Amino acid sequence: MNHLTRILAALASAVSLFACSESDNSMKSSNFADLFENVDTTNMVKVDVKGCASFVDAAQYEKYVGKALTAFDTLVSGTGEGNDFLGWKTLPTETDENLIAACEAVRDDWKNRKVDLVVVIGIGGSYLGARCAIEALSHNFAKQLKDKGDAPEVVFAGNNLSEEYVSELMDLVAERNAACVVISKSGTTTEPAVAFRIVKAYLEEKYGRDEAAARIVAITDAKKGALKTLATQEGYRTFVVPDNVGGRFSVLTPVGLLPIVLAGFDVRAMLAGAAEMEKSLSVRSEKNPAVVYAAMRNLLYSEYGKKVEVLVSYNPKFQYLGEWWKQLYGESEGKDKKGIFPASVICTTDLHSMGQFIQDGDRVMFETVVNIEKSNRSVVIGTDPQNLDQLNYLAGSHVEHCNAMAQLGTKLAHIDGGVPQLEVSIEKIDEKNLGGLFYFFEYACGISAYVLGVNPFNQPGVEAYKKNMFALLNKPGYEAESAAIQARL
Ligand code: PA5
Numbered sequence: 001m002n003h004l005t006r007i008l009a010a011l012a013s014a015v016s017l018f019a020c021s022e023s024d025n026s027m028k029s030s031n032f033a034d035l036f037e038n039v040d041t042t043n044m045v046k047v048d049v050k051g052c053a054s055f056v057d058a059a060q061y062e063k064y065v066g067k068a069l070t071a072f073d074t075l076v077s078g079t080g081e082g083n084d085f086l087g088w089k090t091l092p093t094e095t096d097e098n099l100i101a102a103c104e105a106v107r108d109d110w111k112n113r114k115v116d117l118v119v120v121i122g123i124g125g126s127y128l129g130a131r132c133a134i135e136a137l138s139h140n141f142a143k144q145l146k147d148k149g150d151a152p153e154v155v156f157a158g159n160n161l162s163e164e165y166v167s168e169l170m171d172l173v174a175e176r177n178a179a180c181v182v183i184s185k186s187g188t189t190t191e192p193a194v195a196f197r198i199v200k201a202y203l204e205e206k207y208g209r210d211e212a213a214a215r216i217v218a219i220t221d222a223k224k225g226a227l228k229t230l231a232t233q234e235g236y237r238t239f240v241v242p243d244n245v246g247g248r249f250s251v252l253t254p255v256g257l258l259p260i261v262l263a264g265f266d267v268r269a270m271l272a273g274a275a276e277m278e279k280s281l282s283v284r285s286e287k288n289p290a291v292v293y294a295a296m297r298n299l300l301y302s303e304y305g306k307k308v309e310v311l312v313s314y315n316p317k318f319q320y321l322g323e324w325w326k327q328l329y330g331e332s333e334g335k336d337k338k339g340i341f342p343a344s345v346i347c348t349t350d351l352h353s354m355g356q357f358i359q360d361g362d363r364v365m366f367e368t369v370v371n372i373e374k375s376n377r378s379v380v381i382g383t384d385p386q387n388l389d390q391l392n393y394l395a396g397s398h399v400e401h402c403n404a405m406a407q408l409g410t411k412l413a414h415i416d417g418g419v420p421q422l423e424v425s426i427e428k429i430d431e432k433n434l435g436g437l438f439y440f441f442e443y444a445c446g447i448s449a450y451v452l453g454v455n456p457f458n459q460p461g462v463e464a465y466k467k468n469m470f471a472l473l474n475k476p477g478y479e480a481e482s483a484a485i486q487a488r489l
Contacts, residue, residue, distance in 0.1 A: 043280050044273065044433065045440040047289040049296045051411060051421025060303055065286045068295035071450035072284060080450050082457030087244030088442055091252040092274035100268060103261040106217055106237060110179050117176035119199055120259045121158035122183035123191045125247020128327050130259035131156055132320040136429055137265050151264030158192030166198055173202060179215040183255055185241040187225020219254050246457050248328045251438050266431045273435030281443045290440060293422065294448035300366045300420055301340050308365035311344040314407050315372055317429060319346050325441055332449045332456040348406050359417045367414060371425040375400040
């Protein structure tokens, strides 16, 4: 029934969109529908841009598909800016079974030590992928359920400088049998370094230096950086962040894989899903979903003034998909005074907060809805003889049917309100689909940034706040900056 509902919804959507476009004569070209027939629907991750049909000109769209294909060539040939950071492209097919086995060895060793809490310390690309996957794959109420399963609880730290956060983290660590994964590619980032110094000192005091060392794993550069030096000195187990993979593209390296394995999820399936997309996205075609997505978002941005992209999900488990995606696109594209500002909402929750603006505020945005075709769970709404809430008309319906109708109704309302809609669909939330989705967004990001004309793989802007913070904290080596900044205050 759920599946049938979806098909009916999709048909209703298509009919309504084209009817609307004809009646208000805003369809910019008669062959627009034909163009969109080209979109490939066989991939695990599908992109549908029909919800943009009434907003853009077909010839312009074709022009941007051409630009996206040129950018695709640049990405494939490795001839673009930042081409020393393309290692992520082949991670799905080249990840060694030994690496997964090494992650599982840590998991099994910590199980023997009865570890029930793993603190994952990292910031930006060094935690968002793992957090996204773990939150997407976990039971919504895992922490509250009596049966917590075999896997330890994974919590995240080192992604802020709040004293309350660190102090309250230590309340939890003190109650539990804890271990720690510290992740920093550079090995010198302040936020994770501060958190790690505190957690490390506590573990050493509680368990002794040797046992603490067995409860700490460092994921960092193969050769350089303070964390590498410390790990070698203390004898921590280490995993390497490859030189040619930047933080925000690192979810399929040990940066993401180890925490995901520790949380009890299947990274082989995740890599298999990503490998399926690695294969299908490597085909040069105007049907390639990464090409379609990159072309349409650049067209909306460059020709129609759509400066904000809102990533929308109707499942709260995807809140951190939004956070991961915002870093990926924000850091990759927001430079040289260019770039789409990435925002995210969870619906229907945020329809009661941000919905007003999206429907009716300044028309600066388009939406990309991450559509999940099937729910993993089933709950049917019952009949109430009194019907005081007047919901008996829904008796016998799945909750997810209401969610699907809210999604469709919102899509049509937002299109009517002037917000173009892209849709990125997966079948369901599981490791395989998530792996495919990670790879899809990474690949499309590389193409999209090259269409925009920026280097997708650097982040020079991130340094500005660090320089000021170090100056204000009187870090040795920043004496001149300290004097200069004090003079400004
Ligand atoms: O994408 C990036 O490169 C950044 O967001 C980094 O991941 C982030 O700054 C953390 O850096 P590091 O892993 O060196 O501590």
